[in-house]
Amino acid sequence: MLHYYTIVGTAIVMFYNKILFKSPTFKDELYLIEPMKILNIKNTLGLLLLTVAISCGETKPETQTETAQNWYKGNLHTHSYWSDGDEFPEVILDWYKSREYQFMALSDHNTIADGEKWVTIREDSIYKNSFQNYLRAYGPDWVEYKIDSGKTLVKLKAYEEYRDKLEEKGAFLVIRSEEITDKYEDKPIHMNATNIQEKIEPMGGANVAEVMQNNINQVLEQRKRTGVPMIPHINHPNFHYSITLDDMISLKGERFFEVYNGHPAVHNMGDSTRISTEEMWDLINISYLKNDKPLMYGLATDDSHHYHNKGKSWSNAGRGWVMVQADTLSAVSLINSLESGNFYSSTGVELKTLTYQNNTISVEIEPELGVTYEISFIGCKKGQTQTETLSVVNESVAAFEITEDLLFARCKVTSSKLQENPIENIRYEMAWSQPVTPTE
Ligand SMILES: [Zn+2]
Numbered sequence: 355m356l357h358y359y360t361i362v363g364t365a366i367v368m369f370y371n372k373i374l375f376k377s378p379t380f381k382d383e384l385y386l387i388e389p390m391k392i393l394n395i396k397n398t399l400g401l402l403l404l405t406v407a408i409s410c411g412e413t414k415p416e417t418q419t420e421t422a423q424n425w426y427k428g429n430l431h432t433h434s435y436w437s438d439g440d441e442f443p444e445v446i447l448d449w450y451k452s453r454e455y456q457f458m459a460l461s462d463h464n465t466i467a468d469g470e471k472w473v474t475i476r477e478d479s480i481y482k483n484s485f486q487n488y489l490r491a492y493g494p495d496w497v498e499y500k501i502d503s504g505k506t507l508v509k510l511k512a513y514e515e516y517r518d519k520l521e522e523k524g525a526f527l528v529i530r531s532e533e534i535t536d537k538y539e540d541k542p543i544h545m546n547a548t549n550i551q552e553k554i555e556p557m558g559g560a561n562v563a564e565v566m567q568n569n570i571n572q573v574l575e576q577r578k579r580t581g582v583p584m585i586p587h588i589n590h591p592n593f594h595y596s597i598t599l600d601d602m603i604s605l606k607g608e609r610f611f612e613v614y615n616g617h618p619a620v621h622n623m624g625d626s627t628r629i630s631t632e633e634m635w636d637l638i639n640i641s642y643l644k645n646d647k648p649l650m651y652g653l654a655t656d657d658s659h660h661y662h663n664k665g666k667s668w669s670n671a672g673r674g675w676v677m678v679q680a681d682t683l684s685a686v687s688l689i690n691s692l693e694s695g696n697f698y699s700s701t702g703v704e705l706k707t708l709t710y711q712n713n714t715i716s717v718e719i720e721p722e723l724g725v726t727y728e729i730s731f732i733g734c735k736k737g738q739t740q741t742e743t744l745s746v747v748n749e750s751v752a753a754f755e756i757t758e759d760l761l762f763a764r765c766k767v768t769s770s771k772l773q774e775n776p777i778e779n780i781r782y783e784m785a786w787s788q789p790v791t792p793t794e
Pocket residue numbers: 533544589590
């Protein structure tokens with residue numbers, strides 16, 4: 355019943371938007387409306403009807419019909435003392451929060467940070483000092499620790515505790531996550547489950563593709579059963595070169611993978627015989643579209659583990675993130691936008707606007723003084739098996755029309771500014787928009 359009203363309400367809004375706005379598709383309309391257009395009178399009835407639709411049920415409609423208004427910065431792949439990260443969750447979240455991130459997911463290996471876990475502080479002075487800093491910052495009433503045979507043991511705060519301590523309504527969101535850490539023979543196979551509600555045990559499988567699929571299915575099953583939106587994403591496919599293009603192409607129900615991961619051992623760029631994650635991304639989408647699968651979207655993440663030693667051999671915080679355009683700062687809203695492709699991935703470049711309207715991608719960079727930008731539009735022509743660079747502009751504003759002869763295209767921005775703490779040979783700050791297809 356609840357879904358009936360929601361669906362009917364959504365259908366009315368869809369019909370209304372389609373007719374009055376003459377937009378090519380409903381999806382476009384959602385993706386692209388600029389903030390000011392929310393005041394447009396034509397939208398008012400649509401939003402009103404939507405409000406009615408929502409008020410009839412407890413859950414939001416599957417399809418996001420509100421206008422996306424804000425950019426939210428977040429990192430979906432982070433480690434803490436709950437697994438092999440070397441800092442307390444609160445300190446890590448504070449670090450990101452103070453650097454204008456609005457949402458975070460601590461994704462520790464095979465745990466959702468519940469129950470009781472104690473860590474022994476390592477003898478190294480770095481860690482002893484960092485514990486003292488933690489104790490000073492949060493106070494003895496918050497920090498639970500004991501000394502045993504000269505060693506300091508500290509009880510970690512569980513997800514609900516660190517979330518409640520750091521979260522700020524409308525300003526900072528902490529999403530529950532797990533890095534499902536599996537393997538096939540000697541090949542590590544990792545995937546994140548963002549907004550997971552119950553821990554998933556690695557499922558294993560008879561080959562690499564099957565291991566991934568079994569774990570993806572667990573996340574999708576939990577989503578269906580609980581009704582809570584959650585997304586699996588494939589992590590660092592080139593880590594140990596475990597996951598091949600064919601493995602990625604075989605997946606069903608996977609919409610996301612890491613086109614950039616800030617860990618120094620993940621080979622984003624590939625090597626002389628193996629393709630980069632960006633080349634992999636395009637080839638996945640060529641295959642997916644030919645097989646009527648939804649597009650694969652590319653995430654940038656930190657995969658941060660090391661919060662004390664800094665440099666290119668450490669997995670530090672702040673290297674890669676996503677900017678999601680959403681109406682509110684909530685896991686539901688962010689996941690809706692991620693699944694609509696309404697976001698970009700960045701290692702430093704900030705965009706002022708990014709829209710896809712009337713078959714045209716428009717991008718405007720938030721420019722920095724003394725920095726120049728190259729905006730490339732990369733796409734695959736129908737009938738081709740590879741992408742090519744279709745247009746290059748050395749400006750901070752550009753537009754590109756996705757013509758009927760294209761299978762899909764996407765935008766990539768490369769800055770002249772060096773990334774502050776890079777890995778591999780990825781020297782300059784970048785941003786990647788998500789691929790789009792021509793609409794009728
Ligand atoms: Zn991993």
